[in-house]
Amino acid sequence: MATSTAPPNGSRTGKSYMVGLADGRRVYLAGRPVADLAHDPRTEGMAAFLADLLDEHRPDGGLTGEDGHPLAYSLAHSAEEVRERGRAFARIARLSGGLMGRSPDFVATVLTAWAGAADHFGPYADNVRAYWQHARAANLLLTHAISDPPADRHLGPRADGEVQALRAIRTTDDGVVVRGAKMLATLSPFADDLVIYPFRPLDESETDQALCFAVPVATPGLTLYSRPSYASAPAGDGPLAGRFDELDAICHFDDVLVPWDRVFIHGDVARANNLRPGTGMTSYAWHQSAVRAWVKAETVYDLAARCARAAGRDRQPLVRQQLGELAGIVETLRGLVVSAETGTRPDEFGQYVCESVPLAASGMLNARLYPRAVELLQAIASSGLVMHPVTADEDPESAGHTFMQTYFAGAGVDGLAHGRLLRAAADLTMNRFGTRQVLYERLFLGPPEAFQAKFHDLFAAGRSVDSPVLDGLDG
């Protein structure tokens, strides 16, 4: 395998990332182009977070390996290296309390899986290896778009035969020209590159949609139509939304040229449909997401416990019971990560990976556990979610300052700090930021009902148990 000539990781700084956001990318937010993502009040919080994340990749930060490369971009050659990668996922998740669903380590680890099993890509295998080396050396912030617009999935082609889903329309000496839409790419307005591959199984006839490739977000012809930002509450009134709104966008490709060296699958339905088993990528992706789900549950628990303590509610038996259920959610998700990491073994491509079944169980259960955790937080914080000091009350000159300080002072916190806790709890339970977080976890692995059936197949396939109790019953 050729070695990378790109500069070693660490040379990329948060500052250079912020400057690089002005690269001509076409991002529409609430129907209008965003002039400067690094300084727009709706996007600057997330841009600054990502810049800090890049700066965290320093030699002693626990996010890079001995070779200086990010652990999210590293293949594991032992069980300990898998666990080391898991600890890096946890460190990254803790920086946002797990609230950044598509932190860049997710697609980094997917690409790494592809590189470890690059033969799956046949004639494009070297492209995958070279792109992984490039992305790893530059610590690229990647995201992906894999779903098709609903019309194509549920209604079929239009009367004129046009499809809306992204497809290849021609090839040139320079690459593949693609047209259509992919949805919906979380984080894409802030990412360096966008990775495209299919989510649903393709029919044999859909060769033009059998595509896997990567392009910079700032590619000519590519436009991102983002949903409105949820970060627009007055600073401090949405303390979590203001920092962790990663945005979601539809990606429109208006005859975009994908250069040949960034093409990974083209026209090969079998390789597209077998991308997951053919590369073992789910074990990598689910390891990251299971760690993040556990950290996110911890965040909800910690916030609920702080709100309960501040209000004295932690002395009520019912609230203690609710906190116990929340703690059980944390332990369930943590236990599944431990179980998966304990079962680490080499996969069929020779790389060490976690055991998949506990990771899949985590993803399946989290679709229900996260909404339940938020419901418990709502029950615990209760009326405080609507009635609490706002940021304006922190100004000593404001009319409500003294009143709020007095009436909301709680156990170990003054009234204004209590307000900050409740505003964070309201972010997770009451507003669009919070309900989007619930939707994100519900749909993380696609429709949860569909995933339950897939999980059963995975569980049952690896199971052969002799039962002295049952064996006599069915012969």
Ligand SMILES: Cc1cc2nc3c(=O)[nH]c(=O)nc-3n(C[C@H](O)[C@H](O)[C@H](O)COP(=O)(O)OP(=O)(O)OC[C@H]3O[C@@H](n4cnc5c(N)ncnc54)[C@H](O)[C@@H]3O)c2cc1C
């Ligand atoms: C906040 C958020 C962020 C996202 N980020 C990304 C991203 O970064 N990249 C990306 O590519 N995609 C992303 N997605 C898209 C996500 O993958 C899809 O939402 C998901 O696959 C479900 O597709 P859908 O929403 O179109 O629902 P549909 O597939 O239309 O399903 C709608 C409902 O129908 C039912 N249903 C559908 N199929 C079945 C089935 N087989 N069995 C039983 N019931 C079924 C379920 O109740 C389901 O909820 C994101 C979605 C959300 C909400």
